[in-house]
Amino acid sequence: MDPAGKVLEGCTAVINNGKIAAILPDREARRRFSATEEYHLPNCALMPGLVNTHGHGAMSLLRGLADDLPLHPWLNDHIWPTEGRWVSEEFVRDGTELAIAEMLLSGTTCFSDMYFFPDQVAAVARHAGIKAQVAFPVLEFPSAWARSAEEYIHKGLALYDDVKDDSLISIAFGPHAPYTVTDETLQKVVALAGELDAAIHIHLHETAGEVEEALASEGRRPLDKLLAFGALGPQTQCAHMTQVSPSDLETLQRTGAHVLHCPHSNMKLASGFCPTQELLEAGVNVALGTDGAASNNGLSLFSAMNLASLIAKGLTGNASALGAKQSLAMATFNGARALDREAETGSIETGKAADLIAVDLSALQSQPLYNPLSQLVYTDCSRQVSHVWVNGRLLVAEGKLQTLDHDQLIDKARYWQQKISSDE
Numbered sequence: 218m219d220p221a222g223k224v225l226e227g228c229t230a231v232i233n234n235g236k237i238a239a240i241l242p243d244r245e246a247r248r249r250f251s252a253t254e255e256y257h258l259p260n261c262a263l264m265p266g267l268v269n270t271h272g273h274g275a276m277s278l279l280r281g282l283a284d285d286l287p288l289h290p291w292l293n294d295h296i297w298p299t300e301g302r303w304v305s306e307e308f309v310r311d312g313t314e315l316a317i318a319e320m321l322l323s324g325t326t327c328f329s330d331m332y333f334f335p336d337q338v339a340a341v342a343r344h345a346g347i348k349a350q351v352a353f354p355v356l357e358f359p360s361a362w363a364r365s366a367e368e369y370i371h372k373g374l375a376l377y378d379d380v381k382d383d384s385l386i387s388i389a390f391g392p393h394a395p396y397t398v399t400d401e402t403l404q405k406v407v408a409l410a411g412e413l414d415a416a417i418h419i420h421l422h423e424t425a426g427e428v429e430e431a432l433a434s435e436g437r438r439p440l441d442k443l444l445a446f447g448a449l450g451p452q453t454q455c456a457h458m459t460q461v462s463p464s465d466l467e468t469l470q471r472t473g474a475h476v477l478h479c480p481h482s483n484m485k486l487a488s489g490f491c492p493t494q495e496l497l498e499a500g501v502n503v504a505l506g507t508d509g510a511a512s513n514n515g516l517s518l519f520s521a522m523n524l525a526s527l528i529a530k531g532l533t534g535n536a537s538a539l540g541a542k543q544s545l546a547m548a549t550f551n552g553a554r555a556l557d558r559e560a561e562t563g564s565i566e567t568g569k570a571a572d573l574i575a576v577d578l579s580a581l582q583s584q585p586l587y588n589p590l591s592q593l594v595y596t597d598c599s600r601q602v603s604h605v606w607v608n609g610r611l612l613v614a615e616g617k618l619q620t621l622d623h624d625q626l627i628d629k630a631r632y633w634q635q636k637i638s639s640d641e
Contacts, residue, residue, distance in 0.1 A: 317342060477506045575605075
């Protein structure tokens with residue numbers, strides 16, 4: 218997934234001090250380098266680690282709790298009351314650990330998270346060895362983590378100071394949505410993010426109802442509100458964007474804001490369709506996210522690639538829309554660009570971090586192998602990920618977690634399932 222999108226065969230990636238030192242034909246690599254460790258993966262595609270740009274990791278503990286409901290009844294009647302009862306440091310720590318394990322096993326090496334107790338999210342990511350953008354939430358209503366917008370911001374800034382020298386973790390501002398923060402709070406977030414050169418990660422135009430309510434109450438679309446407040450720019454990450462008007466498209470194009478496409482949750486909650494092909498053709502950077510496992514039930518970006526491509530084809534009536542190469546770019550380089558990490562990760566290039574995954578294409582469902590890019594997108598390969606490296610550190614080997622305890626994760630998930638079920 219370098220800019221040219223080349224597929225190389227019979228080659229070796231040479232890793233030194235966590236970075237890609239060279240990409241050479243096998244024989245030349247052997248002649249020029251001697252290695253302390255060698256991995257021979259003759260039936261695998263070696264590709265950049267996937268970048269999941271939008272999620273709520275701890276919500277993995279709520280997977281399947283309230284299915285087959287639209288967004289607002291799902292949130293207001295089920296998810297928020299359950300969170301109010303159970304969210305704690307322990308809940309976030311255990312849920313995030315479960316999510317990270319699932320992401321690693323399906324090839325994700327960098328993710329963005331927005332949830333309560335973001336300090337716990339950062340700590341678990343650091344322990345697991347995965348890269349993360351932690352967007353601390355900003356809301357007007359109280360939670361187990363903070364009582365007011367002012368406290369959310371105060372605690373988030375403290376976390377920013379704590380991890381500012383951490384190479385794995387970056388911090389972003391996470392105002393939940395235009396309808397859950399006041400104008401005053403949003404303006405404060407914009408000012409502080411500008412001072413710190415930090416990203417703003419926000420749910421935006423997730424449903425038609427959100428846009429209609431904003432037009433009825435304020436006389437403008439949520440995106441226009443963000444534009445008026447100076448909240449849109451290359452550091453803005455807009456999650457969902459299922460409602461895109463011609464003026465919205467022009468605004469996104471002009472400001473350089475990123476769109477984070479979450480096809481599974483958009484479909485499952487009947488929120489609408491993000492016009493990915495139209496956005497990409499206009500030069501808007503579109504990346505992929507899974508959202509939380511409570512609203513899509515899985516964290517596989519391979520599955521997200523597949524669904525995103527199929528939706529684009531069905532929506533446009535064009536079978537060539539969002540082809541395999543574009544879908545792979547959305548899950549790798551575009552994601553790294555959205556999180557301001559494209560200089561570091563998202564493609565296999567000399568000098569970049571060795572954030573790599575190996576996908577075993579010898580399985581029956583991958584045969585015959587005419588086009589590896591096509592197989593990676595149109596046959597869900599998440600269970601065929603054999604190895605995962607972040608900064609050259611092996612986090613998954615032969616499909617097994619190396620930094621997290623699989624059995625312990627299962628026990629913790631069952632513990633929470635029993636605990637939450639007993640309260641219903």
